[in-house]
Amino acid sequence: MEIIQVKGKVSESTIIVGESILNLSKYIPSKGVFIITDENVDKLYSDKFSNFPKFVVKAGEASKNLLSTSEIYRWLLDAGADRSSFVVGIGGGVVCDIAGFVASTYMRGVEFGFVATSLLAQVDASVGGKNGVDLDGYKNIVGTFNQPKFVICDTSMLKTLPAVELSNGFAEMVKHCLIADANDFSFMEENIGKLMNRDVDVITHLVAKSVRIKASIVTADEHEKGERKKLNLGHTWGHAVEKILSLPHGQSVSIGLEFSARLSAEKGLLEKRDYMRLMNLLRELQLPICTSINPLHIFDALTKDKKKIDDSIDFILMKGIGNVVIERLQLNEIKNFIEH
Ligand SMILES: NC(=O)c1ccc[n+]([C@@H]2O[C@H](COP(=O)([O-])OP(=O)(O)OC[C@H]3O[C@@H](n4cnc5c(N)ncnc54)[C@H](O)[C@@H]3O)[C@@H](O)[C@H]2O)c1
Numbered sequence: 001m002e003i004i005q006v007k008g009k010v011s012e013s014t015i016i017v018g019e020s021i022l023n024l025s026k027y028i029p030s031k032g033v034f035i036i037t038d039e040n041v042d043k044l045y046s047d048k049f050s051n052f053p054k055f056v057v058k059a060g061e062a063s064k065n066l067l068s069t070s071e072i073y074r075w076l077l078d079a080g081a082d083r084s085s086f087v088v089g090i091g092g093g094v095v096c097d098i099a100g101f102v103a104s105t106y107m108r109g110v111e112f113g114f115v116a117t118s119l120l121a122q123v124d125a126s127v128g129g130k131n132g133v134d135l136d137g138y139k140n141i142v143g144t145f146n147q148p149k150f151v152i153c154d155t156s157m158l159k160t161l162p163a164v165e166l167s168n169g170f171a172e173m174v175k176h177c178l179i180a181d182a183n184d185f186s187f188m189e190e191n192i193g194k195l196m197n198r199d200v201d202v203i204t205h206l207v208a209k210s211v212r213i214k215a216s217i218v219t220a221d222e223h224e225k226g227e228r229k230k231l232n233l234g235h236t237w238g239h240a241v242e243k244i245l246s247l248p249h250g251q252s253v254s255i256g257l258e259f260s261a262r263l264s265a266e267k268g269l270l271e272k273r274d275y276m277r278l279m280n281l282l283r284e285l286q287l288p289i290c291t292s293i294n295p296l297h298i299f300d301a302l303t304k305d306k307k308k309i310d311d312s313i314d315f316i317l318m319k320g321i322g323n324v325v326i327e328r329l330q331l332n333e334i335k336n337f338i339e340h
């Protein structure tokens with residue numbers, strides 16, 4: 001078990017990797033606890049949190065909106081939740097984002113914690129204090145920065161995660177290694193078989209490393225003024241892919257990582273050998289590295305990115321494996337790169 005601290009400006013979060021959901025009661029008050037979960041997690045694990053009142057949302061991104069949050073506010077009101085109540089989100093990134101947002105806004109904010117049950121939630125969504133919901137097709141457009149009191153990453157729960165969801169989480173894990181840890185990149189390469197078999201020790205080690213990387217970046221720059229932008233590695237292109245092809249997030253990020261790596265190689269920042277290592281690793285993790293559509297369509301979506309600044313956009317490029325740089329690139333330069 002590893003304990004990692006995330007220090008936000010106003011609050012702090014303790015992330016416990018390798019802890020069991022069965023020990024949840026160690027982290028929550030003895031009364032006034034309200035659980036938010038989704039139907040899949042509820043079906044598989046409800047016996048582990050049967051003592052508490054719970055609200056079950058439909059599984060999937062479609063639940064991450066103001067309609068379901070309003071239903072949850074009403075449920076909390078009817079159930080007598082007050083300012084001293086404690087909300088626990090038990091689920092993947094969708095549940096964590098909803099629960100964090102509801103808890104941060106109900107009666108101007110009550111305390112909350114997470115049991116992160118998907119790999120993506122463990123290495124990414126539950127870490128960093130961003131929470132929120134979607135509106136009219138805009139992702140995460142309504143939300144807050146607020147740290148959960150605790151996050152339990154019970155890696156044994158990943159046994160029941162669908163394979164495609166496991167791969168989604170691997171994409172973010174690879175991203176963290178590319179940003180800050182060449183050794184763990186090699187560790188992933190050497191342990192592919194165990195990773196794909198969900199070996200609890202290997203996954204726990206890598207989840208803890210990923211959380212440490214994200215936690216240190218978030219602690220340095222909670223509100224994404226500079227350093228935190230590094231976490232967008234693979235996401236600038238990846239978001240455009242996600243928008244056009246409606247691929248799962250991790251698959252889109254994987255395609256975004258390939259684009260960023262190719263651009264980095266073109267600029268002399270990444271050796272061909274390291275580019276090939278990354279491609280092999282993504283393939284072995286069952287992640288796609290290209291699409292069949294014309295990249296100029298993806299470029300069109302990129303030009304509408306909300307992070308665009310005039311005619312340029314900040315791209316995160318790889319300087320070898322384990323190191324990245326933020327470069328402001330002209331959209332024209334990117335278009336030329338795609339065309340040639
Ligand atoms: N707040 C942040 O910083 C942040 C960062 C990254 C992603 N996100 C958000 O996270 C969401 C994606 O998270 P996700 O990929 O976990 O999606 P998700 O929550 O929809 O979970 C994926 C699927 O796996 C199921 N599932 C979860 N745990 C399971 C388990 N142990 N066994 C079996 N099934 C399980 C869920 O029911 C769901 O069907 C997106 O909404 C994204 O915007 C937020």
Ligand SMILES: [Zn+2]
Nearest residue numbers: 172235249253
């Ligand atoms: Zn992501």
